[in-house]
Amino acid sequence: MTFTRPLAFRIPPFRPVDGPHYIPPMFALLKLIQSIIKTLHSDGTPGQVAAGMALGAVLGLTPLMNVHNLIVISLIVLLNVSFGGAMLGWALFVPVGFLLDPLFHSVGLQLLEAPSLRRLWTDWYNTPLIPYTNFNNTVVLGSVVGWLAMAVPIFFAARWGVARYRATIGARVQQSKFYKAITASKAYNVYRLFKPE
């Protein structure tokens, strides 16, 4: 039996910083664009891309450093949704999250101050581990609730948008020099691990 190392563990050999194949950190954005464009063109069905975007949206809409986002990242990795779609959702909804923070605060405050829900919050607040989710923060709760409300519309809108893109300008973009330049880099092979099947 021959042991084949999974693609994820194919660590590239060490290259000097000023070597010809070194990719500076500023190329991170380029990498992201590459993955997004590839996602739009070929990685998975429109439904998989849309599901990835709906899940990725939570990373942008809610404050990132929270326990629920660890669960969401796990879901993005484990579920057969488009990883690129998730990244695209994250990137698209970060500015939306910042813009909607006052609204999220207001929603969260109303929920946390609602007399009918006080007992629920009190029970959660005094239950082990749950307080580490920061559910009692107005922006965290408001943004999670906001995402729950928007997830289904995001999914359907994204599925329709990806399908329309592929049916209309997708082929032309694929032939463009920009697309070829973007997809030429091999630095994103790791990304393929998360390519929907």
Added chain:
Amino acid sequence: MAVKIFRWKAIGPLALLLVIIGVLLWLFAEPVAKDTSEEVGTELLGTQVDIGKLDIIADEASVDLRALQIADPFNPNKNLVEASEIRLKLNPTALAEKKFVVENFRLSGMRFGTDRKTPARPVEGDGFAPQALRSVRQWSQQFDVPILKLTPIDTIKQLVLNPTQLTTVQSAQALAARADSARRALDQSFQQLDVKGTVDTARTLVERLRTTNPRQLGLDGTRQAIEDARATLERLKDAKKRVETLERQVKGGVGALASGLETLDEARRKDYAFAKSLLQLPSFSAPEIGEAFFGRVSIDRFQQALYYTELARHYMPPGLLPREDPGSQRLRASGKSIRFPKERAWPKFLVQLGQMDLAIGGDSPLRGAYEAAVQGLTSDPWLYGKPTVVRTSRTAEGSAIASIDVRAVIDHVRPDRVKDSASARLRGVKLPSFTVPGLPFQLRPGTGSADLTFALRNEELSGRWSIGSSQVTWALDSTGKKLNDLEQLVWRVVSGLKELSVDARVSGPLRSPKLAVSSNLDRAIAQRLEAVIGEEVAKAEKMVRAKVDSLVAAKVEPVKRQVSEVRTQAEQRLAVERNRVDDVEKQLQAELKRLTGGLVPEIKLPKIGL
């Protein structure tokens, strides 16, 4: 082709990611916890908190803090407290609920009031502690602490007063305007009274009835005449009510003007004080001298106690209602984090018991027996159910500090009975030197005793600060400024005093407390000053009163006359209207009686309350 739901091959990378996160947490937990503790401590206390090192001892659920420094919020060059090591034993069950319950802590190397190597950074922003600091500083400014002015009397040549600066003149002008307005309002009310029409109608009816004979009128004619008389009496009754209403209005308006006149007397007293302050006359009132010497330094002590009380009241609120705190700082909006305390659950923060009991021997100036305890320090006193008690004591006869005894009780268990009290008793301590405001003297009390008691029951404040010393020395300001005669006189008095006893008390509602300061210096200085400059000051005060009176009289007397005229005119006009209604009513009653003399008893006359 069926789409698979799970991506099983990603479990490995995900596990790796989680391991990496775990390793990062393990590597950076201590520095992150240290930085967070410093940040949170600084924000909570409103003063810089430094932690030299923080070790997390996971298997013992303990945290070890080293080189803790908490800066004095009122003196950035000093540390309020410094401790070389603090071991906190945490409750793991509470920690699982994200609650910080210290079962016990051990403390070593605790020192108070040490010098800082670098001044503490001022804490700014909208946090509660900086706001509280600003509030107590503002609170301390409300005390009108006099400054002892020792200007020689012979320099007082003349008093220049601008009438517009005088409160009496301003009040008189305002009162004159009010009197004018009241006069116009009364004129309007008299016009709206409309008594004349009713009275004239009634008078015409009386004249008509006088010329009629009931026998000639017949039954119907008499009945009609009686009904006319009754209707007119009703209208007169209404007119009378209107007059009475107006009378009440006049009484109210004239009463307000009269009370305005009384405020003019109060304003004149303020103007006397204002004009006197322009002359900077020296005061030889003992209470004023006491406040001038020790008022500001006493207020400083009380404001510090009040600051910590305000923090305790904010961070240790009574009751079991949800509480809002600002959310943690992040790039995104912080929002608010709401705590939901629950009966028979852990509070968010609790120090169940912290004790320090140690003895330092040898020749060290710090030698002595130390004992300190903190019990029930919590964010939710209602859940803990007992007041927080802080106790520190040290006894060491013959050392630099003979004894310290500090006790504080923070009782926030019940919302209707919030009470904070603290007492500190220091014996054989080196008292800090301070300068006397407005004078080039520095007081060095030397070693002595100091006591501070402070209590805030709901919003009622009471505090006492006293110091005593028998080793007092005085020094002149190093600027080398030449003392004038009065300053030399006071200098001779104080420089001969070796004993000092100061007693400052603050009491009353928190919003408007009263300060009273007395010391053994007050009477000595007051007596000497009165003997030397009493007569001259009395003359100057007489001049001040005469000057103010001359400026004020021209404005006040016309206003007094104006108010008097408004009152007199209003009363006269009211009397005229009342008499007109009464006269015609009597006449009409008489005619009615005459008409009904031979009629059947069922015809009842209206009753008019006169």
